[in-house]
Amino acid sequence: MTLQQIHYVITISEQGSFNKASEVLYISQPSLTESVRELEKELKITIFHRSGKGVTLTSDGMEFISHARELYRQYETIIERYGDTGNLKKKFAVSTQHYSFAVKSFVELVKKLSTDEYEFALREVRTQKVIDDVSNLKSEIGILYLSDFNVPLLTKLLRTNRLQFHELITCDAYVYLWKGHPLAKNKSIRFEELVDYPSLSFEQGGSGSMYFDEEILSSNQYPRTIKATDRATMLNLMVGLNGYTLCSGIICEELNGGDFTAVPYEPDDEHPSSKMKIGYIVKKNIQISQVGNLYIEELKKYLGV
DSSP: OOHHHHHHHHHHHHHHHHHHHHHHHHHHHHEEEEHHHHHHHTTOOOOOOETEEEEOOOOHHHHHHHEEEEEEEHOOOHHHSSOOTTTTTTEEEEEESSSSHHHHHHHHHHSSOOOOTEEEEEOOOOHHHHHHHHHHTSSSSEEEOTTTTTTTHHHHHHTTTTTTEEEEEEEEEEEEEEETTTTTTTTSEGGGGGGGGGGEOOOOOSGGGGGGGGSSTSSSOOSSEESSSSHHHHHHHHHHOOBBBBEEEOHHHHHHHSSSSEEEEESSSEEEEEOOOEEEEEEEEOOOHHHHHHHHHHHHHTTOO
């Protein structure tokens, strides 16, 4: 087994096909296929399911790719620190729930560094994907939140995937809506005042998805709900349908515009509030890169912690 073969397998898994991977790697598809076949023979496992639509990882392949990413990341760290990389770009990636402050901090980080030297990636994805990306070292850092409701499940997942959660800030629940909403000028908003308006949330999918919801108080029973997959659609639904979402109250007007506001959520006995512990996750026993530490500093600076 060689580092080149490991790099090939990682690239194939990311591209979803041998053909696309061969283009990215600048090698012929037959050569790539033969290299992977030799690796599978050596390891005595099948890494990929092959079909006309592309490739997917087998169960053995999923386990192997997790270790492969970790090993290759360590190799890249050594090269970055000690090697003469020439034109090889250093990589830095973040996977996050849909937080504008995470994007803003990423923007400020990139401004300080050279895109000629670094290959950056910012992924706004589902909660499970945040965990998977950091676990597989596809991203060095993940951004998500814990609450009284989701902490038992997410803590177990983090532990299983050998991930550590580092809290950045604790927030109360806020109702996020556009400034033209009938409730936008309220000093606070009770649950009963929201029943005539659609509750907006990011689609998570899968069983037990409410534990992966990005919105605080997801266990409440909302009469009207609409799912969205991206932040721009969420904002459009707020304006078009007087929708709302429950969030941390941290607003980045530079990215989301000045047409939105966050009003404190007022709890009652039947609909109590909860705290959002927003933080970042990283892989255990892996040293955070210099760029990773710079990004964390940008997060802390923006959040005032």
